[in-house]
Amino acid sequence: MMKYRTSDNVFINCPLDKEYANMFRACVFTVLDAGFIPRCSLEVADATQSRLSVILSLIDDCRYGVHDLSCVQLDSTSRLPRFNMPFELGLFYSAKHFGLSNQKRKQCLVLETEKYRYQKFISDIAGVDITPHDNSPEKLILALRNWLVTASRRTTIPPGQKIRTRFNAFQLSIRKACRKNGIDYNAMPFIELVQNMTDWLKINQITHARLFNP
Amino acid sequence: MTKKRTIKNHPAIDPQKPSLVRREALLEELRRAQEAVKPAQQFQDVLKQLQESQKALCEAMKPPQQLQDVTKQWKESQKALSEAMKPAQQFQDVLKQWQESQKALSEAMKPAQQFQDVLKQLQESQKALHEAVAPSQKYLDAIQKANRIAGISGEDDEV
Numbered sequence: 001m002m003k004y005r006t007s008d009n010v011f012i013n014c015p016l017d018k019e020y021a022n023m024f025r026a027c028v029f030t031v032l033d034a035g036f037i038p039r040c041s042l043e044v045a046d047a048t049q050s051r052l053s054v055i056l057s058l059i060d061d062c063r064y065g066v067h068d069l070s071c072v073q074l075d076s077t078s079r080l081p082r083f084n085m086p087f088e089l090g091l092f093y094s095a096k097h098f099g100l101s102n103q104k105r106k107q108c109l110v111l112e113t114e115k116y117r118y119q120k121f122i123s124d125i126a127g128v129d130i131t132p133h134d135n136s137p138e139k140l141i142l143a144l145r146n147w148l149v150t151a152s153r154r155t156t157i158p159p160g161q162k163i164r165t166r167f168n169a170f171q172l173s174i175r176k177a178c179r180k181n182g183i184d185y186n187a188m189p190f191i192e193l194v195q196n197m198t199d200w201l202k203i204n205q206i207t208h209a210r211l212f213n214p
Numbered sequence: 215m216t217k218k219r220t221i222k223n224h225p226a227i228d229p230q231k232p233s234l235v236r237r238e239a240l241l242e243e244l245r246r247a248q249e250a251v252k253p254a255q256q257f258q259d260v261l262k263q264l265q266e267s268q269k270a271l272c273e274a275m276k277p278p279q280q281l282q283d284v285t286k287q288w289k290e291s292q293k294a295l296s297e298a299m300k301p302a303q304q305f306q307d308v309l310k311q312w313q314e315s316q317k318a319l320s321e322a323m324k325p326a327q328q329f330q331d332v333l334k335q336l337q338e339s340q341k342a343l344h345e346a347v348a349p350s351q352k353y354l355d356a357i358q359k360a361n362r363i364a365g366i367s368g369e370d371d372e373v
Contacts, residue, residue, distance in 0.1 A: 035222065044226075157219060183234065191227060195233040198221055
């Protein structure tokens with residue numbers, strides 16, 4: 001396994017529903033195109049490890065976290081709300097609060113469909129800056145990209161518009177390849193998706209001018 | 215001033231293993247390379263055709279080659295014939311020389327002929343003389359006969 005820095009890791013705490021799949025892919029793609037590594041509980045398929053321990057390990061490894069609280073509505077079959085995303089957001093906050101100096105540097109982005117809807121179900125985080133995305137992948141890409149620039153201070157992150165264009169190009173490319181090879185894109189595992197995105201980005205490299213020279 | 219951000223590999227991914235995207239990109243690259251090679255391939259095809267036509271031309275040129283061989287053989291046979299004819303030529307030369315010598319002999323013999331003519335004439339004149347002398351001979355014979363009969367020899371007369 002290769003060496004990596006926690007400052008490159010972005011913990012993705014997003015819904016994994018079929019309806020949210022495109023938003024999730026946009027999120028993963030933006031993280032990769034910005035030069036970071038998306039980390040998600042889906043990357044571990046070890047039955048000997050509990051899901052919670054996997055999530056805790058990932059949170060420990062990631063300086064950055066993206067938490068989307070947009071899918072907290074009642075489940076259509078059980079008629080019960082899902083608390084996984086708010087819970088993992090809580091773990092992330094805890095790590096930052098109770099962790100050592102390295103953990104204190106954690107930063108996160110909290111996404112929601114609407115700006116103030118969260119106050120109705122998780123009022124404890126009132127006052128936290130929530131970013132709405134209106135369930136639009138384009139808005140999600142722009143919001144995530146801008147946040148990564150602000151949080152990391154990196155000057156090499158491509159413009160949001162470019163990431164959005166490239167994401168659409170990737171989607172066309174991967175769908176075509178999947179059709180050709182008889183693969184169900186919607187059923188593609190997270191690791192395979194990341195590998196395809198990484199390879200696509202490496203093949204379609206871009207250079208961009210810095211906005212300001214130091 | 216431009217700087218490229220690095221696309222980082224996920225720790226759970228083996229970058230050596232090609233993904234679907236990379237495989238497709240490689241196939242596409244291969245297809246493009248094949249397309250790019252096509253003109254060269256066509257050129258090679260044309261070159262091959264040219265070589266084949268050259269070969270066919272060489273095959274077609276073989277009869278003249280055979281003709282040339284025959285010509286060469288004919289020339290050689292001509293030369294051999296000339297060599298073989300040399301003695302005959304020498305014979306002809308000798309013949310010519312002999313004829314000339316015959317001619318010269320004839321020329322040289324001409325005086326002898328004349329001498330023979332003269333001799334012949336002489337003989338004829340001798341003969342004619344004999345003929346002319348014959349009656350007087352007969353007279354002499356008769357005299358001698360008469361003398362003998364008379365006992366007079368002519369030999370005695372001389373003593």
